[in-house]
Amino acid sequence: MQWETVIGLEVHLQLATRSKIFSGSATTFGAEPNTQASAVDLAMPGMLPVLNAKAVRYAVMFGLGIGADIGRRSVFDRKNYFYPDLPKGYQISQFEAPIVGRGNFEIQLDDGSTRSIGITRAHLEEDAGKSLHEDFHGQTGIDLNRAGTPLLEIVSEPDLRNAAEAVAYLKALHSLVTYLGISDGNMAEGSMRCDINISLRPVGSDTLGTRAEIKNVNSFRFVEKAIRHEFERQVEILEDGGRIVQETRLYDADLDETRPMRSKEVANDYRYFPEPDLLPVVIDEAYIESVRAELPELPVQKRHRFVDQYGLSGYDANVLADSRELADYFEAVVAACGDAKIAANWVQVELLGQLNRGELALGDCPVSATALGGLIGRILDNSISGKIAKQVFEAMWQGEGRADEIIEARGLKQVSDSGELEAMVEQVIAASPGQVEQYLAADEDRRKKLVGFFVGQVMKLSKGQANPQMVNELLAKKLV
């Protein structure tokens, strides 16, 4: 039987506030254990939560970014469970009335096609602390620095059909939230964690199968692997005539497998009820409009603009619009050189290639956008060939100066002096009587191929600096 995978994702996004969602403690990553845990975060008796305005604003920004309905009156609830890294015995979350309602956004797949993915809701909640199970003589160590860090839980519709789509969705989400500046999106530091709901059904069926939930997957690569693995596990069970048990599983990256969490950890009835310590959050039209006025151009809008304004392909536009910094860099290169297509090519191939090799972020890039634009300008005005330009770029990367200085210092300027080129062309023709004979005997089509030999020889003679267009013109004139 042919199976269709149905995937829905829940993403826990850490919001980039300075202080916690309900207390004035700092949220800095990597601080000494429990140095950012106040009496509120520790659930000392009598402590009351006070909601962080920035967390609310960030949630509304996200809602507007996906065209969602904003909850005009959203309510916090208590989600009750006992675990030592949750000192209150409940997590303050939202259940019945989340701050962000239904929305959707566009993702782009590797083949350049796009799909619209539904977002069911997004709600504000607080993170729990961290439990460390090793090395404490049989005891568990608790760090409450993370307790109370603001999270936005973003729940998608079961609209995703395979691992590649799930990863494309996460990348698009990552791009959106970093554009908005509401999260640093740093997955390695846990700023974006993902629960995967996955079920199978026969192709053509429109009822959902029983799902398994895979908890806390924290990289794009692991999401892809966990889905692939879970698909195989479920197919095997279903094809043997078995049934999928609805359960929560963990993805183990070391063993590349998912396995069930112990029933004790999941046999929870969260007994949600409205949080009596917080009042409903009311958001009016004026507030929403003030947030809307501050929204930057979003990745999807930028992608469409790049296609319309610069004539880029959907794929190129997607790569370049992926982050705000890269998009800004690209546009600065275009402004400096005037040719978007060559700029797109250089940014994607040479620049991103160098950054990847050096494992550098764009912020650490030693070549400024105007400097790269200047280099491309020298290709466009025929001062150097594309091939030489790569050498110059390499030198610029090593800090040897701007394009013009390097071209000058190394004598790389393209030879466009017709007298000089003519001499070289004649020298090559005189040295290759056999090839000349062959060329003259050939028909039009074949000549086009054979001329390459002569061009190559002239290039070699000029150490790559001959203007290829002029060489071609001269050869056409001389080879008669």
Next chain:
Amino acid sequence: MAIGQDEIEKIAELARIRIAPDQIGDVTRRITDILGMVDQLQAADTKDVEPMANPLDAVQRLRADEVTEENRREAFQAIAPAVENGLYLVPRVVE
């Protein structure tokens, strides 16, 4: 609505409430009575009533996103039963 004794036991465990074995029957009966009353309430027509999240007729005030707390770990940990390397120690929660 009736509720079984095992369900009471499960909820009690999740809520970490100890109910002595000889009291379970009584607790179950009393909770069943309460649920009966809830059933009665649910018969009321609430179509046009907005759910009440809080009895106070007020809306939440927000605070500015500023760090106002300083590190008071030493004071807090002075009253903790066990600490090590800045961590609170608790009985092991995974096997």
